Amino acid sequence: MRARNPLNIGAAARAMSNFGFNSLRLVNPYKLAFRDARSAVGGSAVLKSAEEFGSVADAVADCTLVVGTTAVGQRSLQRPIEILGEPTARAVREHLQTGRVAMLFGSEKTGLSNDDFSHCQWLLRIPTSEQNISMNLGQAVAVCLYEIGRSAPCQSVTEVTPATAGDLEKITQCLMESLRLSGYVKPGTAELFEKKTRQLLLRMKLEAYDAKLLLGMVRQILWKLEQPGESNA
Amino acid sequence: MRARNPLNIGAAARAMSNFGFNSLRLVNPYKLAFRDARSAVGGSAVLKSAEEFGSVADAVADCTLVVGTTAVGQRSLQRPIEILGEPTARAVREHLQTGRVAMLFGSEKTGLSNDDFSHCQWLLRIPTSEQNISMNLGQAVAVCLYEIGRSAPCQSVTEVTPATAGDLEKITQCLMESLRLSGYVKPGTAELFEKKTRQLLLRMKLEAYDAKLLLGMVRQILWKLEQPGESNA
Numbered sequence: 001m002r003a004r005n006p007l008n009i010g011a012a013a014r015a016m017s018n019f020g021f022n023s024l025r026l027v028n029p030y031k032l033a034f035r036d037a038r039s040a041v042g043g044s045a046v047l048k049s050a051e052e053f054g055s056v057a058d059a060v061a062d063c064t065l066v067v068g069t070t071a072v073g074q075r076s077l078q079r080p081i082e083i084l085g086e087p088t089a090r091a092v093r094e095h096l097q098t099g100r101v102a103m104l105f106g107s108e109k110t111g112l113s114n115d116d117f118s119h120c121q122w123l124l125r126i127p128t129s130e131q132n133i134s135m136n137l138g139q140a141v142a143v144c145l146y147e148i149g150r151s152a153p154c155q156s157v158t159e160v161t162p163a164t165a166g167d168l169e170k171i172t173q174c175l176m177e178s179l180r181l182s183g184y185v186k187p188g189t190a191e192l193f194e195k196k197t198r199q200l201l202l203r204m205k206l207e208a209y210d211a212k213l214l215l216g217m218v219r220q221i222l223w224k225l226e227q228p229g230e231s232n233a
Numbered sequence: 234m235r236a237r238n239p240l241n242i243g244a245a246a247r248a249m250s251n252f253g254f255n256s257l258r259l260v261n262p263y264k265l266a267f268r269d270a271r272s273a274v275g276g277s278a279v280l281k282s283a284e285e286f287g288s289v290a291d292a293v294a295d296c297t298l299v300v301g302t303t304a305v306g307q308r309s310l311q312r313p314i315e316i317l318g319e320p321t322a323r324a325v326r327e328h329l330q331t332g333r334v335a336m337l338f339g340s341e342k343t344g345l346s347n348d349d350f351s352h353c354q355w356l357l358r359i360p361t362s363e364q365n366i367s368m369n370l371g372q373a374v375a376v377c378l379y380e381i382g383r384s385a386p387c388q389s390v391t392e393v394t395p396a397t398a399g400d401l402e403k404i405t406q407c408l409m410e411s412l413r414l415s416g417y418v419k420p421g422t423a424e425l426f427e428k429k430t431r432q433l434l435l436r437m438k439l440e441a442y443d444a445k446l447l448l449g450m451v452r453q454i455l456w457k458l459e460q461p462g463e464s465n466a
Contacts, residue, residue, distance in 0.1 A: 014368070014372070015368075015369070015372055017364065018359075018361045018362060018365050018367075018368050018372075019361060020362035020364070044365070085383070126251075127379075128251040128252060129250070129251060129253035129382070131250065132247075132250040132251050132277070134251075135248070135251050135375070136244055136247055136248070138369065138372055139244065139247070139248050139371055139372055139374075141372075142368070142369070142372035142375055143376055143379045146359065146360075146379070147379075149362070150318070150360050175450070178454055179454065182453045182454045182456070182458075183453065183457065184449070184450060184453040184454070196446070200443055200446060200447065203439075203440070203443060204437040204438070204439070205437075205438065206436075206437070207436070210433055210436055210437075213433055214433065216417075217408070217430075220415045220416065220417040221411055221412065221415045221454060224414065224415035224416065224458060225454070225458065
């Protein structure tokens with residue numbers, strides 16, 4: 001990484017830590033920036049063990065795959081530019097099983113140079129909007145490591161017990177009776193309304209727990225509506 | 234977004250711009266932070282058009298899906314926590330075809346509160362390393378919007394118009410008042426109950442039509458409960 005701003009070095013280190021990467025290598029960092037970043041409060045283990053190198057060549061010497069990052073789609077260097085996504089992330093992960101992979105990020109102002117690119121097997125572009133392709137360095141690192149760092153696609157496991165039709169019917173009946181007592185149901189429309197209410201409850205796709213909760217509420221309201229002649233307000 | 238640091242507000246705006254999102258809403262931002270962020274050199278169009286709101290409820294009122302972000306896997310609120318990835322991103326994109334989606338990000342120090350969470354249909358967690366789950370706010374925004382913003386194929390156009398958060402909040406408030414008048418809400422538990430009720434309504438995933446229907450019912454019941462001292466039975 002060629003970074004000049006200590007905040008960005010710190011941000012990169014934090015993203016690495018977030019996604020389980022630990023070897024941060026800085027190429028010719030501004031001494032002061034690096035020292036500031038390292039001594040920052042809460043500086044992570046990543047930052048503390050970051051290494052300095054005098055050239056990209058030295059920094060990537062022990063890596064078997066070197067991937068450069070770029071915001072632009074076309075560079076003078078003839079090189080395949082891959083778009084960050086699951087296929088590229090998988091390729092990187094596969095590589096990580098047998099060797100070290102270097103991800104190169106440029107300096108904030110100018111990105112990687114053509115010379116830097118010459119060390120790369122391929123180039124990687126984050127699929128940004130064409131209206132604004134220039135990402136903040138720390139955010140670009142976070143996005144790349146998020147994509148590369150995650151394991152196989154995860155789905156969410158939600159253990160839901162749906163409400164039974166019987167539960168729903170109890171709610172429907174209590175609600176209908178409450179609506180009747182409230183004057184919502186006009187004479188002659190009760191049957192139509194009952195269907196409408198039942199359908200409404202079905203569309204809610206309530207879980208068992210929620211059905212119980214809702215029934216409790218409606219029952220209490222109905223009980224109150226049935227109380228004779230006291231002042232409610 | 235509840236952000237306190239102008240750099241983070243700026244970083245969030247930049248990531249939004251990078252991934253093609255444009256409506257930034259800030260809940261009670263520190264006036265100074267917001268002004269600083271807005272006037273920053275290179276402040277993007279996103280930042281210039283950012284809006285301020287006094288509460289989460291107001292900020293999400295016109296949204297049909299509200300997603301909260303959290304770093305932790307378990308919260309006291311019983312709520313499905315989804316892991317950021319292609320399936321969740323697809324769900325958000327599908328929703329965007331018919332309505333507005335709010336992505337809630339908390340303040341830097343404390344994240345979202347339980348009260349904030351009570352406005353959310355579901356919660357989203359970025360799959361970070363267990364060793365360091367706490368992400369920088371701007372980086373978290375970038376990662377989420379990268380995943381959601383990319384143009385993966387969208388399936389299934391559903392012909393429903395979901396209810397807005399504002400509609401649901403009206404039902405919540407009427408229902409709460411009805412429950413209060415019915416003696417369902419015990420003194421001292423009102424706040425807890427309001428969250429519980431809001432969540433129940435969110436889980437129903439009501440369509441706009443159904444929300445209107447339900448609001449009409451609850452309003453009528455509430456009106457009846459408010460009538461002084463006549464015999465109801």
